[in-house]
Amino acid sequence: MTIQLLVTDENLTVQGDPLSGWTNLDATKRFNEPASGTVRLPAAPHVMAQLQPGNRLVVIRDGEVWTAGPMEVPADYSWSVDQDPGHGSVTVAFTDDLAVPAGYITWPAPASAWTAQQGNTWRQIASATSETIIRALVNENCGPGARADRRIPNFTLGPSAGVGSITTTRTRFEPLLEVARRVALGGGGIGFRTQQVGTGIQFTCYAPADKTSTARFSRGLGNLRALQYKASAPTATHVLVAGTETEGSTTRAYVERSSPTAAAAWWRVERYLDGSSETDAAGELTAAGNADLAESAAPVELATVTVDTADLRAGVDYDLGDRVSVALPHGLEVADVVRSIHLQATPNSGEHVSAVVGSPAATTDPQLVRLVRTLTRRLGRLEAR
DSSP: OOEEEEEEOTTOOBOSSOOOOOOEEEEEEETTEEEEEEEEEEOOHHHHTTOOTTOEEEEEETTEEEEEEEEEEEEEEEEETTTEEEEEEEEEEEEOGGGTGGGOBOOSSTTSOGGGOOTTOOEEEEEEEHHHHHHHHHHHHTSTTSOGGGOOTTEEEOOOOOOOOEEEEEESSOBHHHHHHHHHHHTTSOEEEEEEETTEEEEEEEOOOBOTTTSEEOTTTTOEEEEEEEEOOOSOSEEEEEOOOOTTOSOOOEEEEEOHHHHHHSOOOEEEEEOSSSOOTTSHHHHHHHHHHHHTSOOEEEEEEEOOOSSOOBTTTBOTTOEEEEEOGGGOEEEEEEEEEEEEEETTTEEEEEEEEESTTOOSSOHHHHHHHHHHHHHHHHHTO
């Protein structure tokens, strides 16, 4: 294990020597979501000098960037004459560069000033690939194509990957990455990420790889230390979408999206969903139903504690979004998507890498946290009308 920690400013200029003396590192990368992490350091003067607002932390694992992004809490300092009579210690909380566009909302008229936004205007992109839609929304809200006051410094769109299936979106004043995740789900399950390239940050989309035949974990292979497996019933097998009502009209558009396979394996579970369009002429209601159905799939949650081997390493041989396979007891084998990868390391005990594998509902978050996130997203859409 070789881990190096660097601090840069927002222009990606390294601010000093690599941070040394760290005692605990915890970093989690997530599929289509910002990363999160903490690191504990001795609060020496040369360390504290680098921990300034606006700076970034870069975690390099075995010569490759593991995570890189802003420090959300640059300095959580503590000192005690009994426990730490020296300089004290400091804990840094950090994320990755995807957290910056996560702070934006979708403007219905992104080229216009905020005071010129119209109450009845929606941003709609119809019949395009999910990659095209996501790139367009990112570009016009915070990328090079955005208004000057909304552009993220040193932030560009990387080359198009030509991925995703045809879908549609309609949005107004919603969190940018929430819309991007919905489009990614409804348009082929693609991934998106930020990467540090030279002196800038690139936003790109990609198609996760099927690595079920090469990225395999089992006790027999010696690369699996522990696992926890849970399969749950779907929260919806039939999503019933209703279009917005037109004033003075007695008719309303209705669209049904369903998973007969899930309903047959479990039972029929209906969910009502308010659409954001009066009709499905451009596929807006269908796209909303598809995304909601994908989120409601029978969640398979598989948390594993893996061991890197020469043939299989996290971030090298498999990564976020890839499909991998894990051998369970009694001859069962699960193949699903890598939702997050968690790195824990200390100088004394080395590193432990764990992965959460499963459907979009597979997460280590408590159920109440997931419910609040879902309600927040839906309330945001209602308030934007």
